[in-house]
Amino acid sequence: EPDRDWWRGAVIYQIYPRSFQDTNGDGIGDLQGITTRLPHIAGLGADAIWISPFFTSPMRDFGYDVSNYVDVDPIFGTLEDFDALIAEAHRLGLRVMIDLVLSHTSDRHPWFVESRSSRSNAKADWYVWADSKPDGTPPNNWLSIFGGSAWQWDPTRLQYYLHNFLTSQPDLNLHNPQVQEALLAVERFWLERGVDGFRLDTINFYFHDRELRDNPALVPERRNASTAPAVNPYNYQEHIYDKNRPENLEFLKRFRAVMDEFPAIAAVGEVGDSQRGLEIAGEYTSGGDKVHMCYAFEFLAPDRLTPQRVAEVLRDFHRAAPEGWACWAFSNHDVVRHVSRWADGVTDHDAHAKLLASLLMSLRGTVCIYQGEELALAEAELDYEDLQDPYGIQFWPDFKGRDGCRTPMVWESLPDGGFSSATPWLPISQSHIPRAVAVQEGDPASVLHHYRRFLAFRKANPALAKGEIEFVETRGSLLGFLRSHGNEKVFCLFNMSDEAATKELPMKRLEPLEGHGFVSEILDHEVKLPAWGAFFARLA
Ligand code: TEU
Ligand code: CA
Secondary structure, eight states: OOOTTTTTTOEEEEEOGGGTOOSSSSSSOOHHHHHHHHHHHHHHTOSEEEEOOOEEOOOTTTTSSOSEEEEEOTTTOOHHHHHHHHHHHHHTTOEEEEEEOOSBOOTTSHHHHHHTTOSSSTTTTSBOEEOOOTTSOOSSOOBOTTSSBSEEEETTTTEEEEOSSOTTSOBBOTTSHHHHHHHHHHHHHHHHTTOOEEEETTGGGSOOOTTOOOOOBOOGGGOOOSSSOTTSGGGGBOOSSSSOOTHHHHHHHHHHHHHTTSTTOEEEEEOOOTTTHHHHHHHHHSTTSSOSEEEOSTTTSSSOOOHHHHHHHHHHHHHHOTTOOBEEESOOTTSOOHHHHTOTTOSOHHHHHHHHHHHHTTSSSEEEEETTGGGTOOOOOOOGGGOOOHHHHHHTTTSOOSGGGOSOOOOSSSTTTTTOSSOOSSOOOGGGGGGOHHHHHTOTTSHHHHHHHHHHHHHHOHHHHHOEEEEEEOSTTEEEEEEEETTEEEEEEEEOSSSOEEEEOSSSSEEEOOSSSOOOEEETTEEEEOTTOEEEEEEO
C-alpha cells in the first residue's frame, strides 16, 4: 500500500541542475551529474528531491522559460538520462519532484510562435493578447516583476502580450480550456514517466483578470520588499488583477484530479505575493482537492528572523488555513542564502547555521533545503561582469540578482570544487572550497554532519514532522514551542542569539532528548543554552 501521506512533514532537497554536478565537461551541471550525486542526498536523510527545470529552453531565465515541456534540454541530457535518474533515486528511497512552469512559456515555444503569427491562427488565444490604448500605450498599468510594463508590443500582431516576468516569458491564457488541456497533458506525461510530484512555479499567477483592470497603487504602509527588490516599481502596486484570481481554484482541482489517478503524488505550489502570501497558500492547500502544500516567501524575505516573527508567520498561516499545509524554506535559487541574509551580528557562522537548520526542521510543515545549505555556504560575491541573471543585470547595483546563490556546489577540496573540469558557467566562490562536502565529511562537528544528525533526530521523533505546534515562549532571543502528535509531545527551545540564555522550564515532567547535536545545562528548573543553542525534551 503506497504511503499517500509521505509529503506531510517530508524534507525536500532542492537541486539547481546547472550548478550541481557537471559530467560532460561543459561547465554546466547535468542530469547524469545529479544521478551520480544522489547518494549524498540520500545519505543526508532527505525524503525527496525537487529538481529545478531541466526542460528544453533557450535559458533566458535558466530553464524557467520552457520551449518544450516534454523533453530534456540537450545541455542537461536526454529523457533516458531522466529515466535513469528516477530509477536510481527510487532505489535510494528518494522521491522525485519536478518543477513545472505553467504560468508562462518561452517566446520560442511553438505555441507562442504560432500564437504571435496572426490574430486568427488556431492558437491565437493561447496567450494574453490585447490592443493598445488609443494613444498607443499598453492596455493597463500592470508591471513585470523583472522590471517595466508587463506588456510587450508585438509588431506582427500589432497587439501587446502579457508577461509577468521577462519579455521572453509570455503568459499563457489559462482562461482558454485548450490551454488547460495542454497543461494537464504535460502533467500526465511526467506522471506516466514515474515522477512522484511537482513543484509548481508561480502557482498564483496562472490567471489574470479578463477585464484587464488597472491595479491600484499600493499604500506605503503595505509596501514590502519580500518578492521583488525595493528598487523595483513592482513593489508599489497592489497586484489584485494580474494574479490571484478566483478561477485558479477550479484549475487546481483539475490538476489535482489527474495527480490522484496515480499513487502517492504530491505537489507544492510557489505563491509569490508579499501582502497575502500566507492567505493564498492556505486557500490552495485547504479542502484536500487542490495542491498538497504551498510555500510563501515569508522566510525567504530579507526581514530579520526573530522568535516573534517565526511565531507570527506560523500562527498567521494556521489562522488562514487550519487544515492547510505549509512548506517552509529559508533559502532557494531566487534569494540571498539565509546564513548571509541573516548574518547581522553573528560571530559564529557554523553555530548560527546549525541552529537555523534545526529550527527549520522543527517547524510544523514540510521543509525544503537548498543545495549547499547543508554546507552553510555563504552568498557568493560576484562582479557585474560575472552576472548571468537578467533580473540582477536589470537592477544592478541596487539589487545584485540571484547569481550569488546559484554558484556551483563544492564537492572536493579542489579549486574547481569537483564540480567540472571546464570553466563553470558561474565562478566558484573560493571561500566555499574549505566547506566542500569531502572536507565536512571528515569533521563530525561540521554543519553537514549536523544536518544529517538532525534529520535522523526528526525521523526518530514523528511529532517534529507531523505534530501540532503550540508556542510557549517568544521573549527576547528565545523561541519555544511544543509539538504534539498523538501521545507524543516534544518541547523545543531555541536560543536565536550570539549570547547564552537561560529559561525556566515551562512544564514539569520534561525528559531531555538526545541525538540532536546540541548541549545544554539543566539546573533545577532551568535550562541554560549557549549562544545559538537548542534544547529538546519529551513531555512524559
Ligand atoms: O519565481 C517567482 C518569483 O516570484 C520570483 O520572481 C521572486 O519574486 C524573485 O525571484 C525573488 O527574488 C519563480 C522562479 O523561482 C524563478 O526562478 C523564476 O525566475 C520565476 O518564477 C519565473 O518563472
Ligand atoms: Ca554538463
